Amino acid sequence: MKTYTAHIAVTLRRAILDVQGKAVEHALHSLHMPGFSNVRIGKHIELHIQAQDEETASGLIREACDKLLTNPVMEDYTFTLHEGEAA
């Protein structure tokens, strides 16, 4: 068994108005930083997973995301995976 570290990024689905993102975008503009747009606020989940190989680990993470870590009705997710434990 190997240990992998996953970084999972969860955001609201594109079709759903991200009101936090909009508020932050307005705040950036009021700081005279007009170049910013399309701000999306989400959450970051970091975890360790033990698995035989990377493919198995990816499958387990997708299952965890679909069952608990995200709600597919309102959220999308992406993740990165690397072998070893986070420092």
Place this chain on the structure above:
Amino acid sequence: MNIGVVTFPGSNCDADARYASQLTGNTVHALWHKDTSLPASLDAIILPGGFSYGDYLRTGAIARFSPIMEEVIRFANGGGYVFGICNGFQILCESGLLPGALIRNEHLSFVCKDVHLRIERTSPFTNTASVGDVVRIPVAHGEGRYTAPADVLASIEDNGQVLYRYCTPAGDVVPEANPNGSLNNIAGITNAAGNVMGLMPHPERACEPILGSADGLHVFHSLMRQCNTAMA
């Protein structure tokens, strides 16, 4: 009738839900989130408001996996009446018993005030009221904006699953009467079968005139009538 009220860690409206149920002549059973069986005589289950599991991860996301939820899902699938109030509505959406999801209010603020609701159709939860009636009931939530994918929204509208909409005191469903940005001013829905209902406002907090309104009583009276009719 026999109503079970579930207490999760972080529930804070369970006592009010039991009180309103008793006030309307129902027999109340206090249920615990770790229970793995339900009283045999149960006619309805209430999932009360609050902040179960501190709203960690997402509202209702952890409570949905409480041991008792397996029994609640089995009870609902068997035709038992299940009523989720506020956080209870969020738990029902997370568990898949109701379609859609409840997300952060459009204005990002917690909203705590009386709102007006228009009753959209008759149901086991509204059979002592008339379609078009306007009731005044308080809301208290930060994440009550009802959302659903376009096809799901279309199907619940077509099936008549929308039970309550936010409206003006005169009953007009307009954007100004929407306290949280919910799609189509939706405040409460049922499942396709009609035996599971979720409502963001709190009828149990509007059950006596001294509380400012007794308009919430109709839900508890309706459940009582529904069960008496079924038994007759």
